[in-house]
Amino acid sequence: xxxxxxxxxxxxxxxxxxxxxxxxxxxxxxxxxxxxxxxxxxxxxxxxxxxxxxxxxxxxxxxxxxxxxxxxxxxxxxxxxxxxxxxxxxxxxxxxxxxxxxxxxxxxxxxxxxxxxxxxxxxxxxxxxxxxxxxxxxxxxxxxxxxxxxxxxxxxxxxxxxxxxxxxxxxxxxxxxxxxxxxxxxxxxxxxxxxxxxxxxxxxxxxxxxxxxxxxxxxxxxxxxxxxxxxxxxxxxxxxxxxxxxxxxxxxxxxxxxxxxxxxxxxxxxxxxxxxxxxxxxxxxxxxxxxxxxxxxxxxxxxxxxxxxxxxxxxxxxxxxxxxxxxxxxxxxxxxxxxxxxxxxxxxxxxxxxxxxxxxxxxxxxxxxxxxxxxxxxxxxxxxxxxxxxxxxxxxxxxxxxxxxxxxxxxxxxxxxxxxxxxxxxxxxxxxxxxxxxxxxxxxxxxxxxxxxxxxxxxxxxxxxxxxxxxxxxxx
Amino acid sequence: xxxxxxxxxxxxxxxxxxxxxxxxxxxxxxxxxxxxxxxxxxxxxxxxxxxxxxxxxxxxxxxxxxxxxxxxxxxxxxxxxxxxxxxxxxxxxxxxxxxxxxxxxxxxxxxxxxxxxxxxxxxxxxxxxxxxxxxxxxxxxxxxxxxxxxxxxxxxxxxxxxxxxxxxxxxxxxxxxxxxxxxxxxxxxxxxxxxxxxxxxxxxxxxxxxxxxxxxxxxxxxxxxxxxxxxxxxxxxxxxxxxxxxxxxxxxxxxxxxxxxxxxxxxxxxxxxxxxxxxxxxxxxxxxxxxxxxxxxxxxxxxxxxxxxxxxxxxxxxxxxxxxxxxxxxxxxxxxxxxxxxxxxxxxxxxxxxxxxxxxxxxxxxxxxxxxxxxxxxxxxxxxxxxxxxxxxxxxxxxxxxxxxxxxxxxxxxxxxxxxxxxxxxxxxxxxxxxxxxxxxxxxxxxxxxxxxxxxxxxxxxxxxxxxxxxxxxxxxxxxxxxxxxxxxxxxxxxxxxxxxxx
Numbered sequence: 001x002x003x004x005x006x007x008x009x010x011x012x013x014x015x016x017x018x019x020x021x022x023x024x025x026x027x028x029x030x031x032x033x034x035x036x037x038x039x040x041x042x043x044x045x046x047x048x049x050x051x052x053x054x055x056x057x058x059x060x061x062x063x064x065x066x067x068x069x070x071x072x073x074x075x076x077x078x079x080x081x082x083x084x085x086x087x088x089x090x091x092x093x094x095x096x097x098x099x100x101x102x103x104x105x106x107x108x109x110x111x112x113x114x115x116x117x118x119x120x121x122x123x124x125x126x127x128x129x130x131x132x133x134x135x136x137x138x139x140x141x142x143x144x145x146x147x148x149x150x151x152x153x154x155x156x157x158x159x160x161x162x163x164x165x166x167x168x169x170x171x172x173x174x175x176x177x178x179x180x181x182x183x184x185x186x187x188x189x190x191x192x193x194x195x196x197x198x199x200x201x202x203x204x205x206x207x208x209x210x211x212x213x214x215x216x217x218x219x220x221x222x223x224x225x226x227x228x229x230x231x232x233x234x235x236x237x238x239x240x241x242x243x244x245x246x247x248x249x250x251x252x253x254x255x256x257x258x259x260x261x262x263x264x265x266x267x268x269x270x271x272x273x274x275x276x277x278x279x280x281x282x283x284x285x286x287x288x289x290x291x292x293x294x295x296x297x298x299x300x301x302x303x304x305x306x307x308x309x310x311x312x313x314x315x316x317x318x319x320x321x322x323x324x325x326x327x328x329x330x331x332x333x334x335x336x337x338x339x340x341x342x343x344x345x346x347x348x349x350x351x352x353x354x355x356x357x358x359x360x361x362x363x364x365x366x367x368x369x370x371x372x373x374x375x376x377x378x379x380x381x382x383x384x385x386x387x388x389x390x391x392x393x394x395x396x397x398x399x400x401x402x403x404x405x406x407x408x409x410x411x412x413x414x415x416x417x418x419x420x421x422x423x424x425x426x427x428x429x430x431x432x433x434x435x436x437x438x439x440x441x442x443x444x445x446x447x448x449x450x451x452x453x454x455x456x457x458x459x460x461x462x463x464x465x466x467x468x469x470x471x472x473x474x475x476x
Numbered sequence: 477x478x479x480x481x482x483x484x485x486x487x488x489x490x491x492x493x494x495x496x497x498x499x500x501x502x503x504x505x506x507x508x509x510x511x512x513x514x515x516x517x518x519x520x521x522x523x524x525x526x527x528x529x530x531x532x533x534x535x536x537x538x539x540x541x542x543x544x545x546x547x548x549x550x551x552x553x554x555x556x557x558x559x560x561x562x563x564x565x566x567x568x569x570x571x572x573x574x575x576x577x578x579x580x581x582x583x584x585x586x587x588x589x590x591x592x593x594x595x596x597x598x599x600x601x602x603x604x605x606x607x608x609x610x611x612x613x614x615x616x617x618x619x620x621x622x623x624x625x626x627x628x629x630x631x632x633x634x635x636x637x638x639x640x641x642x643x644x645x646x647x648x649x650x651x652x653x654x655x656x657x658x659x660x661x662x663x664x665x666x667x668x669x670x671x672x673x674x675x676x677x678x679x680x681x682x683x684x685x686x687x688x689x690x691x692x693x694x695x696x697x698x699x700x701x702x703x704x705x706x707x708x709x710x711x712x713x714x715x716x717x718x719x720x721x722x723x724x725x726x727x728x729x730x731x732x733x734x735x736x737x738x739x740x741x742x743x744x745x746x747x748x749x750x751x752x753x754x755x756x757x758x759x760x761x762x763x764x765x766x767x768x769x770x771x772x773x774x775x776x777x778x779x780x781x782x783x784x785x786x787x788x789x790x791x792x793x794x795x796x797x798x799x800x801x802x803x804x805x806x807x808x809x810x811x812x813x814x815x816x817x818x819x820x821x822x823x824x825x826x827x828x829x830x831x832x833x834x835x836x837x838x839x840x841x842x843x844x845x846x847x848x849x850x851x852x853x854x855x856x857x858x859x860x861x862x863x864x865x866x867x868x869x870x871x872x873x874x875x876x877x878x879x880x881x882x883x884x885x886x887x888x889x890x891x892x893x894x895x896x897x898x899x900x901x902x903x904x905x906x907x908x909x910x911x912x913x914x915x916x917x918x919x920x921x922x923x924x925x926x927x928x929x930x931x932x933x934x935x936x937x938x939x940x941x942x943x944x945x946x947x948x949x950x951x952x953x954x955x956x957x958x959x960x961x962x963x964x965x966x967x968x969x970x971x972x973x974x975x976x977x978x979x
Contacts, residue, residue, distance in 0.1 A: 361632075362588075376624060382617040391613070394661050395551070403662070403687075410654040417650050421627070421643060429631040429639050463548040470550055 007062050007069055010050045010077065011117050017043035018110040025103030033103050037092060040106040041085060044113065048081040059475040061123055065185050068123040068255070072472040076120045076251045076324075083244040083331055084113045089447035090339040091236035093440070097348050100145045100234055108145075109240065112138035116244060120251030123259075124185045125174045128252060132170070132216075135245060136163050142240065143233040155232025162225040166215030173208025176201055186260035193263035203267050209256060210271045216249045217305045220278035230298035235350060238294065239338030242301055243331035250327045253312060254320055258476050265315045272313035273405065279306030280412040287419045291354050296419065297337050300378060303416055304330050310393040310409060314400035317473040322392035325469045329377075329389040329458070336374045336451030343367060343440050343448060354423065359432025367438060368427045370452045377455045379420035380413050384459035392466070483524050484541050484557040487567065488605045488618075490521050491574065495597030495625075498590055507589055511582060514593045518575045521600070525571040532564055534959050537967035539610065547614070553670045556610035561964030562737055562815065563607040565957055566730055569822045570607065572942075573726045574600040580830060580939035581719035584837045585633055592633060595625040596719060603727050607734060612660045613670045616653070619731070623649055626720065626728070634715040641708075641715035648708040652698035659691035663743070676742040680976050689747035692740045693755075700732025702755075702792055703762040706785045713781035714842070718833030721777065725784050726826035730818045733791040737811070741795065742971035752799030755792055760897040762789030767904030771911065776835070776842045779912055780828045783868060786901060787821045787876075790814070793898060794883040800890035804969060811965045812958055813882025819957060820867070820875035820950060827864045827943040831857070834936050835916075838929055844915050848922035853929040858917045860932075860940045867947050869909040870902060875950035 005012065021043065025036045051074060059070035088109060095105055112135050119131030140163060144156030178184055180202040181192040193202070211222065218226040230238045257268060283303030290296040308330065311323030344351040344360075344367070351357070361368035377384030390413065397405045440448075458465055494517045498510055532540060539558030547555040559567065577596050585592045602625070605618030623646055630642035664670035667678040680688065698705045709729075713721050741748055763786050770782035794814030798807040834857060835850070836842055851858040867874035870881075880901065888895040921927045932940065950957060 381624065382620045387617070387620070391657070391661065394658060395665060398658075398662050398665055403658075406658050406661075407655070410658050414647065414651050414654055418643075418647060421646060424627075425631060425639060425643065428628060429642075461547075463546075463550065466548060466550050 003063060007054075007060065007067070009054060010047050011114060013050055014043065014047045014110060014114050014117065017046070018107060018114065021110070022103075022107055025107065028103070032096065033106070036103040036106050037088070040110060041088060043110060044081050044085050044088075047113075048078055048085075051077045051081070061187070065187065066124045066127045067121050068259075069121060070475050072251065072254065072475070073121045075468060075472045076247055077117050079328060079331075080116045080120075080244045080247050081113060083247065083335060084109055084240065086335055086339075086447050086450065087236070087240035087243060089443050090239050090335070090342050093444045094234065094236040094342045094345070098146070098234070102145070105142070105145055108138045108142050112142070112240075112245070116248035116251075119248050120255070122252070122255055123187070125178065126184055128255060129167075129171065129174065131248075132252060133167065135248060136167065139163075139241060139245060142237045143229060145237065146234045149232075149234075151232040152234060155229045158225050158232075159229045162215060166212045166222075169208045169215070170212035173205045173212065176205030176208065180205065186255060189260045190262060193261065198264045198267060203264070206261060206264060206267055207271065210268055210275075213249070213253050213256070214275050216252075217246065217309075218302055219275040219305045219309065220282045220302060223279070223282070223302045226302055227295045227298040230301070231292060231294045235294070235338055235341050235345070239335050239342070242297070242338065243335040246305075247327050247331055250308075250312075250324065254473075257312070257315065258317075258320060258473075262315060262476075269313050269315060272309050273402075276306045276309035276313060277405075277408060279303060279309065280409060281306075284412050284415040284419075288415065290419070292352055293341060293354060293357075293423075294338075294352075296354070296423075297334065297341075300416070300419070301330075301334060303412070304334075304378070306412070307390065307393055307409060310405065311396040314396050314402075316396070316400065317476040318399060318470070319396040320473045320476065321466075321469040322396040324472060325392050325462075325466060326389040328465070328469070329385045332451055332454055332458075333374055333378050333386060336370075336448065336455065337378070339444070339448050339451060340367070340371045340374065343444055344438065346438075354426050357423065357426045358430040360426075361428035363432060363436060364438050370448055372424045372427055373452050373455060375420045375423045377459065379417045381417075382459065383456070385455050385462065387459065388462040388466070482543050483528055484543050484559060484608050486524055487521060487528075487571070488557075488601050488608060490517060490524075490601070491597040491604070492601030495594045495601060498597065499594040501590065510590050511578070511593060514597060515575065515578050518571070518578050518597070518600070522568075522571040522575050525568045528559060529564060529568055529960075532559070532561075532960065534561070534963065537561070537963035542610070547611075551613075551670070552664070552668060553613045554611050555614060556671060557608045558610045559608060561961035562734065562968070564960055565815070565819050566607050566727070566734060566822075567604055569730075569819055570600060570603050570727050572946075573723060573822070573826055576826070576830070576939050576942065577719040577722055580935060581717070581722065581833055583935065584718055584833060588632065592629070592717075592719065595629045596723070598625040599629075599723060603731070606731055610673065611671050612664060612675055615672065616657055616660060619653060620650070622728070626724070629720045630712060630716045633717040633720070636715075637711070638715040641711040644708045645712040648698050648705065652695040652705075655691040656695035659688045663688065672738065675739075676971055678976075680744065682746060682977055685744040685747035685976065686750070689740060689744040689751060692735065692744070693751075696732040696735040696740065697758075697792075698732070699735065700729055700788045700792065701785060702732075702788070703758055703766060703785065706762070706766070709785060710778045710781040713784075713829075714775060714777045718829060718836065721829040721833075722826045725780070725829055726822040729784060729788055730822060733788065733795070733814065733818050736792065736795045737814075737968060741798075742968060744976075745972045746975050746977055748796065748972065749799040752796045755796040756800070756894060759789040759793035759796070760894065762786055763793070763901050764897055764904065767901060767908065770908040771904070773908075774844055776832045776844055776912070776916070777829070779844070779908060780825060780832065780868075783905070783908060784821065784825050786905070787817065787825070787868075790817045790880055790883045790898070790901070791821075793887065793894075794879075797883070797887045797890050797894065798969070798972070800894075801886065803889070806886045806889045807969050808962070808965050809882050810886035811968065812961065813879050813886060815879075815961050815965070816875070816882065816950070816954055816957060817879025820879050820947070823943055823947050823950070824864055824867045824874075824876055827940060827947065828861075828868060830936075830939055830943070831861050831864060834932060834940075839925060844912065846922065847916040847926065848919045849917075849926055850921075850929065851917045852921055853927055854931045856937065857932045857940075860937075860944055861917065862913065863944050863947065865909045865913045867951070869906040873948070873951050875947045875954070877951060878954045
């Protein structure tokens with residue numbers, strides 16, 4: 001049967017571009033890898049443009065229904081690509097002076113993006129698994145890039161082992177599901193659940209899949225790897241790790257829950273409620289006592305995953321839209337947050353502790369302001385984007401009738417506010433021992449400018465993005 | 477052409493944008509010019525608010541100068557502004573205090589002056605936004621956004637213990653308001669519309685009303701502040717710079733009272749009635765107990781801060797005593813009292829904090845025991861301060877008398893015991909105010925520094941005189957203020973007397 005490969009054009013293009021850049025990189029004599037970097041950015045931009053041109057207005061099930069092309073996939077792909085481009089913007093000045101400078105760094109980004117694109121379009125368990133593994137393998141390698149640092153190696157091993165276990169869980173869960181339903185297509189599984197009662201074995205499989213998803217998001221109690229990996233990995237990798245893959249993993253989650261297991265809503269909803277509550281509780285409370293900035297952001301990420309799950313656990317298209325808005329907002333803020341850490345580093349020295357931010361508001365008013373805006377936005381204060389993200393998920397859980405969950409989340413966000421304020425406090429109220437100006441390269445300034453500007457602009461005018469998020473889930 | 481001007485938006489965005497520009501501008505290099513521009517813009521904003529006051533029709537309870545624009549259509553959240561008799565006096569007060577702070581208290585800021593100017597302007601814009609918003613989410617956005625400049629203001633320019641104070645302030649207020657957010661979202665979802673008017677008109681069951689009432693209560697009680705959640709206020713006041721204290725006392729506390737009138741009473745009328753007695757008792761505790769606490773204070777700012785809590789007790793008393801009142805006249809009198817008390821306290825406490833700022837700038841201490849005999853070296857200042865102290869004690873002829881008198885008279889009709897406890901303030905207020913005045917101003921000069929004090933300069937004098945004139949004007953002719961708010965108060969009473977239960 002002849003296939004029309006045009007629908008796969010963005011993926012094919014990116015794969016080809018990746019291979020070409022790999023070859024170019026091998027023969028390039030440029031030690032700074034300028035060419036590789038530019039080509040990578042260009043390839044990503046071109047892929048984004050192709051995605052936009054090909055933006056599907058309806059839902060297509062293609063290639064024996066292994067591949068779904070719909071507005072959700074389109075929007076997630078485009079946002080993932082832009083997040084990856086921003087992450088590269090931050091990565092460039094970080095890896096230049098360090099010994100992580102290899103062409104592979106950029107290429108792994110490309111392959112990770114490719115994995116994400118396949119992942120969010122997965123129509124069957126097979127494609128989903130394929131995409132997830134491509135993504136994960138690229139990320140393992142990215143974390144391990146800093147070969148000479150033993151912390152990075154430790155982080156990489158931890159990440160790899162944990163990731164492998166999660167994949168194992170996922171595969172096992174999938175095999176159970178397949179065993180019961182005899183199908184690997186999400187739509188067939190949904191039909192099976194609709195006509196038959198979900199058997200114990202099927203639920204068992206579902207639990208394994210939920211565990212795997214919990215691992216990927218770093219939700220409590222599957223969060224152990226998050227602080228170590230965030231802390232140990234090169235900051236530029238952490239920035240990437242904490243943004244784009246989360247958005248893609250959200251797409252994965254929607255495919256599984258909303259397309260495959262919507263009939264078993266009661267089964268996974270309870271699990272997600274537990275994950276969400278624990279994540280908000282543990283993440284926020286442990287973050288209170290962190291002095292290491294990367295660990296602080298890691299625990300804050302865990303807490304944010306809790307809020308994010310609030311929308312998804314409702315199982316409605318509106319709830320998924322709220323979660324999508326949340327994860328996009330979070331990705332921008334988190335990327336910006338780690339970008340700021342890169343910006344604050346001096347030479348090959350990373351900024352580690354909160355104390356190092358002392359007096360920043362005085363010595364670098366702009367830098368201090370940017371970081372404060374990002375942190376206040378993470379705390380969910382208006383008029384920044386984080387507020388609307390919180391509002392949307394609160395609205396979603398209230399719509400689903402979980403008033404207590406909304407109140408619990410509200411209480412947790414008070415705890416969260418404290419450590420975000422602590423950072424702002426250190427920046428503006430504490431006096432620094434020494435005053436030095438930070439000079440940042442243009443790309444970094446551009447990246448920070450874009451992230452913080454979008455945090456403010458989307459905070460003032462969130463309407464369009466909300467509409468877009470709602471549009472993505474019209475075909476649920 | 478002037479009629480088409482979006483005046484309400486200008487009241488919000490003019491200070492906000494100026495604040496942002498000042499922040500991003502040349503900094504302390506062009507300080508003089510920046511300050512001039514900021515004051516000029518603030519004067520324009522004040523003029524606009526006065527212009528609204530003149531153009532405001534006192535014959536209707538409808539919202540006026542309405543502006544409406546789309547904001548987030550998918551959630552039915554609109555950019556909707558309007559002004560009524562309850563909001564209008566508070567807006568004029570906000571704009572006035574803004575000008576006075578910019579003129580009067582930037583001089584005592586020693587470093588990062590332009591940022592202080594910016595913070596003041598940003599706060600003014602947000603506070604105007606709170607009073608003008610007709611959409612509950614818009615209201616909430618301004619309500620929270622305002623905390624950020626205040627947080628920075630106390631934290632950067634505050635006293636030695638400023639970090640503890642500012643974190644406490646922020647966390648307390650955020651703790652209160654996050655529950656309000658949940659309540660607002662809950663109602664907006666049920667009503668399908670987030671406009672305040674829709675929330676006021678939607679039916680709510682008894683249980684819903686109870687929960688929502690408590691959510692609102694936490695938010696507003698922390699802000700106003702009521703006993704027992706008032707403890708952030710003395711800390712924040714003591715540590716804040718003069719300008720911050722003035723804004724905090726004069727306007728930010730009023731938001732709690734405004735919230736009670738705008739949300740608690742009309743949105744949850746039945747729950748307000750059910751729980752009125754608890755709130756009345758808490759108000760009386762604030763009036764009596766905090767009055768005693770104020771007497772015992774050794775720090776000038778703390779004394780005024782506690783007296784603020786006691787005075788705001790009258791606002792909550794006036795607001796909730798209406799549940800115990802039978803006649804509509806007495807009810808409307810109680811609310812009038814609460815409103816006049818808010819405006820009056822805004823002027824009086826603002827003036828008192830300015831005065832303490834004057835003393836602090838000269839001697840760098842706030843301990844009452846470090847003062848004494850100031851009248852010898854600062855006669856003009858002593859005279860002005862006397863007026864403010866009398867107003868604080870509620871002497872007839874000053875604005876402080878009107879509100880307290882209205883509230884006491886109307887609560888007499890509810891229960892003589894309530895009135896009895898409320899009237900104790902006449903003794904307590906006089907005690908802490910006058911004793912404070914005696915210790916600071918009269919007697920022999922406590923030390924050499926006081927003998928060498930210079931009297932208020934023109935800048936300080938003009939700020940204090942403006943406030944003095946308004947305090948007397950409001951005390952002598954409160955009818956002007958009452959005329960403005962009367963229609964709105966009547967409508968509010970109507971809304972809060974109709975049960976939302978059943979059909």
